[in-house]
Amino acid sequence: MLTLTENASTIVRDITEQTAAGDPSNTRAGLRITMEASPEPAFAISAAEGPQPGDATVEQHGATVYLDQPSAEQLDDKELDAGLDPAGNVQFALNHQG
Template sequence: MLALTENVTEIVKKLEEEVPAISGLRIATEPDGQSLSVSPADQAAPGDQVVEQDGATIYVDEAAAVLLDDKILDGGVDAEGNIEFALGQQA
């Protein structure tokens, strides 16, 4: 199952606080089957895997869950305030 770093849990919790309509982030596969998108979400879509860690919620669609099963999601905020995500291999 996808794991989250402390950086990502803090980013997600802050988004949830700032935008009450958001209950988490959703990771979904793009139509090409290889690319992933991350977007705010108010709930899981049917078939989504729900990852809850340290108060943060990530919804992962079925195809993305297979790709991310052994990954860890990290993130940060750049100088302009843009959120950036990165994937790594779980230890």
């Protein structure tokens, strides 16, 4: 199953808190990773108020990530990392678990 680095967990929690700000009772908010239709594996990451039917759920270090079925299969042995670029934009990276 996908794992998260501490940096990724912190950024996911920050994004989730912003998503749930309009509804503090929403404890299911998180990020959702979906696989895009393309010749090479490509993923889309978006804020989500909760899982979609069939999503796998990863909870680590207080962060929640939802994965559609194709993403869950492709990312099974990966680790999600995150950081900020010089302009302050979030950059996600996938690494092999190790």
